[in-house]
Amino acid sequence: GYFGEYGGQIIPPELKVAMDKISDAYETVRQTRAFQDELQELYTHYVGRPSPIYFAKKLTERQGGARIFIKREDLNHTGAHKINHCLGQALLAKFMGKTKVIAETGAGQHGVAMATACALVGLPCEIHMGVIDIEKEHPNVTKMKILGATLIPVTRGTQTLKDAVDSAFDEYVKDPDNFLYAIGSAVGPHPFPKMVRDFQMIIGKESREQFLAREKKLPDMIVACVGGGSNSIGMFTEFLPDESVRLVGVEPAGKGLDTPDNAATMTLGTKGTLHGYKCYALQDKDGNTLPVYSIASGLDYPGVGPQHCYLKDMGRVQYESATDQECLDAFITLSRVEGIIPALESAHAVAYAMRAAKELGKDKTILVNLSGRGDKDADFVADYLNL
Numbered sequence: 001g002y003f004g005e006y007g008g009q010i011i012p013p014e015l016k017v018a019m020d021k022i023s024d025a026y027e028t029v030r031q032t033r034a035f036q037d038e039l040q041e042l043y044t045h046y047v048g049r050p051s052p053i054y055f056a057k058k059l060t061e062r063q064g065g066a067r068i069f070i071k072r073e074d075l076n077h078t079g080a081h082k083i084n085h086c087l088g089q090a091l092l093a094k095f096m097g098k099t100k101v102i103a104e105t106g107a108g109q110h111g112v113a114m115a116t117a118c119a120l121v122g123l124p125c126e127i128h129m130g131v132i133d134i135e136k137e138h139p140n141v142t143k144m145k146i147l148g149a150t151l152i153p154v155t156r157g158t159q160t161l162k163d164a165v166d167s168a169f170d171e172y173v174k175d176p177d178n179f180l181y182a183i184g185s186a187v188g189p190h191p192f193p194k195m196v197r198d199f200q201m202i203i204g205k206e207s208r209e210q211f212l213a214r215e216k217k218l219p220d221m222i223v224a225c226v227g228g229g230s231n232s233i234g235m236f237t238e239f240l241p242d243e244s245v246r247l248v249g250v251e252p253a254g255k256g257l258d259t260p261d262n263a264a265t266m267t268l269g270t271k272g273t274l275h276g277y278k279c280y281a282l283q284d285k286d287g288n289t290l291p292v293y294s295i296a297s298g299l300d301y302p303g304v305g306p307q308h309c310y311l312k313d314m315g316r317v318q319y320e321s322a323t324d325q326e327c328l329d330a331f332i333t334l335s336r337v338e339g340i341i342p343a344l345e346s347a348h349a350v351a352y353a354m355r356a357a358k359e360l361g362k363d364k365t366i367l368v369n370l371s372g373r374g375d376k377d378a379d380f381v382a383d384y385l386n387l
C-alpha cells in the first residue's frame with residue numbers, strides 16, 4: 001500500500017484489520033467477471049461512458065496557441081468524475097454484505113455520486129458534510145436528500161472537508177464489519193488510494209484511445225485539478241509511461257500563495273501524515289494540519305494522494321496552482337466562449353491550460369480533464385460576480 005515512502009496505513013491495529021479485509025475483498029472482487037461486467041454495464045448505460053473529448057476551437061483561437069481539448073467528465077451521470085469510483089465502491093459494499101456506506105463530501109459531488117450509487121445498489125448511505133459546505137453547495141445537498149441519503153452536518157473544526165472526513169471516520173470505526181467507508185478521493189489508508197485510482201483509471205484509458213484515434217499522436221500536455229487527487233490520477237495513470245506527455249496537476253492558490261488562504265499542498269506542504277496515510281500536507285512545524293481555503297470546496301483539502309506525492313518526487317508530474325481570480329476568469333471564459341459551465345474545481349485546470357496554451361506553440365496540444373460541471377456553483381458565482 002505504498003507509493004515510494006508515501007501512503008501506508010497509519011491507523012490503530014483494529015482498523016488495520018478492517019482495512020485489510022476491504023483490500024482482500026476488493027482484490028478478489030475486481031478479478032471476477034461478474035463484477036467487471038456489472039461495472040462496465042453501468043459505466044456504459046448508467047454513467048454514459050465513454051465521456052467525449054471535445055476540441056475547444058473557440059477557446060483555442062482566443063488563446064492563440066496550443067490546441068485545447070476537453071475530456072468531458074462533466075457529462076457523466078451526477079455531473080462529475082466521482083461516479084466512476086462511487087459505483088465501484090457501492091458494488092464492493094454489496095459484494096461484502098455491508099449494511100451501510102459512509103462517506104464525506106465537500107463540494108457535494110462525491111456525496112451525490114455516493115447517494116446515487118447506493119440508491120442503485122439498494123444500500124443505506126450516510127454522508128458527512130461541513131455546515132459551511134452544506135450552505136455553499138446547496139443544490140447537491142438537496143439532491144442527496146432526494147436520493148435517500150442521510151446527511152450528517154459536521155460542526156467541528158473549520159466545518160469543511162477535513163472535518164467531514166474526521167466525522168465520517170469516527171462513525172465508521174463504530175462498526176467496521178458492517179459499514180463501508182467510501183472515501184471521496186484517492187487518499188486515506190491503503191487500500192483507498194489504490195482502489196479509487198483503479199476505478200478512476202477509466203478516464204485515462206478512454207482518453208489515450210480517443211486522442212490517438214483523433215490526432216494520431218499523444219497530447220503534448222495533460223492538465224487536471226488536484227484536491228485529494230482522484231480525477232487527476234485517473235487521467236494521468238495511463239500516460240505515465242509516455243515520457244513525451246507532460247502531466248500537470250493544478251492546485252488552488254486561493255487568495256494567493258503568499259497568504260494563508262490557499263490549499264496548494266504540493267507547492268507549500270511538507271512531508272507528514274493525514275487521515276491514516278503519509279503524504280505532503282499543509283501543516284505547522286508541530287505537524288498540526290493548517291486551515292486551508294479555496295473558492296472551490298472540492299479542492300480545499302490539506303493533504304494530497306500518496307501516488308501524487310511519489311510522482312512529484314520522481315519529477316513525472318508537475319504541480320502548479322491557480323488563484324481564485326484565475327479560476328473565476330476561466331469559469332466565465334469557458335462558459336461564454338464554449339458554452340460549457342465548469343465546476344469551480346475543474347476551472348482551476350482550465351485556468352492553467354489557458355495560460356499554458358499561450359506559451360506552447362500552435363503545433364502543440366493540451367488535454368484538460370474537466371472533472372465536473374458547474375451547476376452546483378452557478379448561484380455562488382452569480383452572487384460573487386454580481387451577474
Ligand SMILES: Cc1ncc(COP(=O)(O)O)c(/C=N/[C@H](C(=O)O)[C@@H](O)C(C)C)c1O
Nearest residue numbers: 106107109110184227228229230231298372
Ligand atoms: C467536480 C470536482 N472536481 C475535482 C474535485 C477534486 O477532487 P479530486 O479529483 O479527488 O482531486 C472534486 C472534489 N469533490 C469532492 C466532493 O464532491 O465531495 C471533495 O470535496 C471531497 C470528496 C474531497 C470535485 O467535486
